[in-house]
Amino acid sequence: MNLHTLLRALPLVNLPKENPEITELVQDNRKVTEGSLFICIKGLTVDGHRFAEEAVQKGAAAVLAEHELDVNVPVIVVKNTKRAMAILADVFYEQPTRKMQLVGITGTNGKTTTSHLIEQIFRSAGRRTGLIGTMYMKIIDQTIETKNTTPDSLTLQHTFKKMVDEQVSDCVMEVSSHALVQGRVHGCDYDIAVFTNLTQDHLDYHKTFAEYRRAKSLLFAQLGNSFDQSHPKYAILNADDPASKEFEEVTAAHVFTYAIEQKADFMAKNIVMNPHGMSFTLVTPFEEQQVNLKLIGKFSVYNVLAAIATAYIANIPLRTIIEAIEKVEGVRGRFETVRGGQQFTVIVDYAHTPDSLENVLKTVQQFAEKRIFVVIGCGGDRDKTKRPIMANIACQLATDPIFTSDNPRSEDPLAILRDMEAGVEGKQYKVIPDRKEAIQYAIDRAEEGDVVLIAGKGHETYQIIGENVIDFDDRQVALEMIKERQ
Numbered sequence: 001m002n003l004h005t006l007l008r009a010l011p012l013v014n015l016p017k018e019n020p021e022i023t024e025l026v027q028d029n030r031k032v033t034e035g036s037l038f039i040c041i042k043g044l045t046v047d048g049h050r051f052a053e054e055a056v057q058k059g060a061a062a063v064l065a066e067h068e069l070d071v072n073v074p075v076i077v078v079k080n081t082k083r084a085m086a087i088l089a090d091v092f093y094e095q096p097t098r099k100m101q102l103v104g105i106t107g108t109n110g111k112t113t114t115s116h117l118i119e120q121i122f123r124s125a126g127r128r129t130g131l132i133g134t135m136y137m138k139i140i141d142q143t144i145e146t147k148n149t150t151p152d153s154l155t156l157q158h159t160f161k162k163m164v165d166e167q168v169s170d171c172v173m174e175v176s177s178h179a180l181v182q183g184r185v186h187g188c189d190y191d192i193a194v195f196t197n198l199t200q201d202h203l204d205y206h207k208t209f210a211e212y213r214r215a216k217s218l219l220f221a222q223l224g225n226s227f228d229q230s231h232p233k234y235a236i237l238n239a240d241d242p243a244s245k246e247f248e249e250v251t252a253a254h255v256f257t258y259a260i261e262q263k264a265d266f267m268a269k270n271i272v273m274n275p276h277g278m279s280f281t282l283v284t285p286f287e288e289q290q291v292n293l294k295l296i297g298k299f300s301v302y303n304v305l306a307a308i309a310t311a312y313i314a315n316i317p318l319r320t321i322i323e324a325i326e327k328v329e330g331v332r333g334r335f336e337t338v339r340g341g342q343q344f345t346v347i348v349d350y351a352h353t354p355d356s357l358e359n360v361l362k363t364v365q366q367f368a369e370k371r372i373f374v375v376i377g378c379g380g381d382r383d384k385t386k387r388p389i390m391a392n393i394a395c396q397l398a399t400d401p402i403f404t405s406d407n408p409r410s411e412d413p414l415a416i417l418r419d420m421e422a423g424v425e426g427k428q429y430k431v432i433p434d435r436k437e438a439i440q441y442a443i444d445r446a447e448e449g450d451v452v453l454i455a456g457k458g459h460e461t462y463q464i465i466g467e468n469v470i471d472f473d474d475r476q477v478a479l480e481m482i483k484e485r486q
């Protein structure tokens with residue numbers, strides 16, 4: 001695409017005399033290739049304008065910036081490059097999200113799980129699926145590594161384009177609050193927006209819970225304000241979560257609800273836990289069906305209801321939906337059992353917020369016959385206020401809490417542990433800063449009937465300490481220790 005054609009997407013922009021062919025859009029000078037348009041973004045840590053010169057030396061054919069720059073290729077000045085980047089990405093990659101059904105999922109907990117449930121149902125119904133989230137981006141069966149849960153607009157639109165090229169019909173993605181306020185999803189033409197739940201997290205970034213809620217509400221507000229009958233939009237809300245009221249108010253889309261406690265369009269009644277999982281009666285707007293899950297925990301029922309409602313709205317027959325959901329064994333690193341032939345239960349889980357930790361521990365309490373060991377830490381450079389709360393939940397709901405490190409990043413691991421300890425004065429707990437030693441402590445002491453919950457890192461295969469990323473996989477570490485003990 002030539003530069004002038006591309007720039008026509010931006011109103012009131014001065015077209016330069018030169019009109020080079022643009023081969024790629026790039027916002028990181030290290031990724032510039034011959035003929036690309038380099039977009040300078042003022043980030044939270046560095047100002048991308050600093051790298052324009054280097055980008056040109058590497059072959060950038062033009063630069064998009066917020067002020068004039070002294071480089072020997074055309075410089076196009078716009079008020080806000082991040083905003084312009086989303087618009088240009090949409091045009092450059094030929095509006096890929098208009099060519100597929102796009103489902104966006106937001107909420108504090110359950111996004112990764114729910115997105116995988118929806119993907120499984122869609123696949124069972126014969127749809128060609130794409131998935132974007134915390135663990136990876138996925139095009140049918142091919143997985144692509146990713147840094148963010150919701151990537152920047154360039155990465156997103158480029159990935160959607162690859163999905164369109166692979167005839168993906170349905171893409172399901174996690175939409176983080178960071179992405180919503182930073183405009184990473186501007187240009188995403190969502191058909192269905194799903195809300196899981198809202199509880200405390202990320203207050204380091206959003207400052208107040210109200211601001212965090214507002215960030216999440218953007219997904220619903222951005223569903224659009226016109227009623228195109230050939231392209232209807234839907235919001236799927238959790239009626240048991242008070243934030244849903246606000247989300248309903250901000251959207252013009254059709255609203256459908258799911259719930260366990262409140263009256264809703266999709267409900268789970270008579271939930272019973274059994275040795276193999278759970279069962280419940282699903283109530284939909286037109287029929288009732290029995291559902292038998294291999295998953296456990298009330299929180300899992302919420303995720304399943306959200307997935308069922310989404311698939312139902314996406315016109316998948318209820319029989320196909322239930323067959324698919326009943327087959328799901330679980331999602332990697334989410335309440336995942338580690339089995340090495342031991343007499344006690346070991347679970348690796350991604351609970352890293354107060355609410356998820358509470359939910360998971362309460363679920364463990366339902367089947368633990370004896371003690372509950374919980375190995376838990378809090379991430380560095382993240383919401384400090386959740387640390388004492390999580391520590392307190394661990395002490396209240398587990399018999400043997402062990403506080404340790406979880407991705408300390410730039411912070412002193414001992415300082416993070418001190419923040420946790422501030423919430424549990426006078427309570428019984430153990431502090432073992434080294435995560436491996438903490439897991440070892442629990443595995444060495446667990447006996448028949450006990451449960452060891454290793455929380456916070458789930459699928460992660462690394463530990464971020466300072467600038468270093470070292471290999472560390474809770475599941476592998478635990479399995480080796482279980483085997484050594486035998």
Ligand SMILES: CC(=O)N[C@H]1[C@@H](OP(=O)(O)OP(=O)(O)OC[C@H]2O[C@@H](n3ccc(=O)[nH]c3=O)[C@H](O)[C@@H]2O)O[C@H](CO)[C@@H](O)[C@@H]1O[C@H](C)C(=O)N[C@@H](C)C(=O)N[C@H](CCC(=O)O)C(=O)O
Pocket residue numbers: 027028029030040041042043044045046047048051134147148149150151152176177178179184
């Ligand atoms: C705090 C935050 O949200 N940061 C995000 C932000 O980075 P930033 O503004 O600091 O960018 P920057 O490093 O200053 O760079 C500015 C510009 O200079 C460019 N640059 C930079 C360096 C260089 O050598 N050359 C160069 O060209 C960069 O490509 C960029 O265009 O924009 C980047 C691109 O979109 C994100 O990757 C980055 O996420 C960082 C890695 C991060 O840790 N974010 C977390 C907090 C986050 O977003 N988490 C949510 C999930 C939360 C949840 O699951 O609940 C997520 O969606 O991942």
Ligand SMILES: Nc1ncnc2c1ncn2[C@@H]1O[C@H](COP(=O)(O)OP(=O)(O)OP(=O)(O)O)[C@@H](O)[C@H]1O
Pocket residue numbers: 107108109110111112113114134149174196197299300302303333334335349350351352355356357359360458
């Ligand atoms: N609906 C739910 N409500 C509360 N807790 C949940 C729910 N679903 C999952 N959890 C807990 O939260 C953890 C994280 O789940 P999941 O990865 O699906 O959430 P997420 O929203 O994608 O998280 P992230 O924001 O880090 O990407 C799980 O390991 C489990 O402990």
Ligand SMILES: N[C@H](CCC[C@H](N)C(=O)O)C(=O)O
Pocket residue numbers: 149352378379380382406407456457460
């Ligand atoms: N998406 C979350 C993941 C947290 C996982 C936990 N292991 C940590 O590093 O704090 C975040 O970036 O806040």
Ligand SMILES: [Mg+2]
Pocket residue numbers: 111112113133134135149174
């Ligand atoms: Mg996730």
